[in-house]
Amino acid sequence: MRPAPFAAVVLCAALGLSHAGHTQGDAPKLAFPMACEIGRSCEIQHYVDRDPGPGLLDYRCGHRTEPQHDGVDIRLLDMVAQRAGVDVLAAVPGRVVAVRDGVPDISIRAPNAPSIAGRMCGNRVAIGFGRGWILDYCHLAQGSLKVKVGDLVTTGQPLARVGLSGDTEFPHLHFSVRHDNLVVDPFAPAVLTGCGTQGAPLWTPAAASLMAYKRGVVLNAGFSSAMVDDAAIENRAISAVDPAAPILVAYARLIGLEQGDVIAIAIEGPDGKAIATGTLPPLASNRDQVPAQLAHKRPPQGWARGVYTGVLQVRRAGTVALAHRWQITL
Ligand SMILES: [Zn+2]
Incomplete structure (x- = not known):
């Protein structure tokens, strides 16, 4: 019997920020930002899109991204795990510079999904690392934020729970890194177009090892x-x-x-x-x-x-x- 089809496409917020390459100067060293285990309770769904045009290109020359996708999507295996609650963790120490709560956890595919205009990121925590570095944590669970603007956080501190808020149809964290308002790909930060250049990632060795690239x-x-x-x-x-x-x-x-x-x-x-x-x-x-x-x-x-x-x-x-x-x- 032939395998039968069911729903197929997954979407995530592409926040439309301009992309640029970056050198590492005072760059943060990022810890893994979720209380889950890659390969057992979560997986990477999308990487940063490194194609300057309409095509799709991730840092390993695959296509595991979306047009203009400016971050990394770390996905839970199902909504049951999301409802049980999985913490989003600060990847580096810093100060909370922006938050948003109040966006419901609902797939954009749901018939009763509200407009997400201006709220693509959903519930959000943004953390400044200093010297122009900002880390954004998107699609957080409504009502789960544990920090407020001005708070100082330490690496590994729970910020909120993984949710389904904003422009998403699967439970995940959209994690993005910017420096002076330009997107940086934490897997290959030296250049933000093209692929195959393996330079040092912004991740700690432990986080980089956890997130080793998979071709499916x-x-x-x-x-x-x-x-x-x-x-x-x-x-x-x-x-x-x-x-x-x-x-x-x-x-x-x-x-x-x-x-x-x-x-x-x-x-x-x-x-x-x-x-x-x-x-x-x-x-x-x-x-x-x-x-x-x-x-x-x-x-x-x-x-x-x-x-x-x-x-x-x-x-x-x-x-x-x-x-x-x-x-x-x-
Ligand atoms: Zn995303």
Whole structure:
């Protein structure tokens, strides 16, 4: 059975500030700004856009960005995690120079979403590091701000919680760095156009290691007894596997894929042999978010007892760019 599509595009605020390169003089050294673990409870969705024109280019010459995107988007895996509360942390010490609260946590895709004109960043904390450096933390949860203008903060201090306010449709922190009002890419600050120049990042070695570049990520994966949509993943409202149900579904949600990528998904039975396989057509464009799921009918005699494995591969330019396996016992 062919993987079925569900919602696809993710958006984040592009604040429209002018871009420029920068040298590091008195630059801050940035700690990781969220109380989550990359690869386990959060992932990077977008980097700074380094294409001076309408194209998309991240610092590693990939396309994991949006037009004129001026920051880094660090994404939670679903809305359940957002509602439980994940702290946004000060990346450097400094003084709070601006805050905004009162913007509701609601996806811009929601039918009742209010206008975000002039509030693209949503709830916000801006912190001055000195000598013209400003760090902006956007899309914070309404009512979660823990600081006010004039407060001095220390590295790692909670500022607010990750939210869904402003120009966003997925729970994340939009973190941006400016110097003298010009955008700086913390991954490659020396120049802000083009890619492949690896110069020293503004991140601490620990933060840089946590955020090592990935050419695509499996954000969520699991099994269900019913087809899975985006809302079910966001709300963890996924039908638990019932061995008596008519189908077994292996599902995944991937981010940061590229035009031409081919997603293959399979279910392996307890003997390690594939009992179902499916392959999506090559992606027609770069994709922020792509679903994949594969259903297999319950055999008339019922499932053989044992461990079933979901197997996902993304093939890119003749090689396996991404592979992921997950299991359930029936
Ligand atoms: Zn963003």
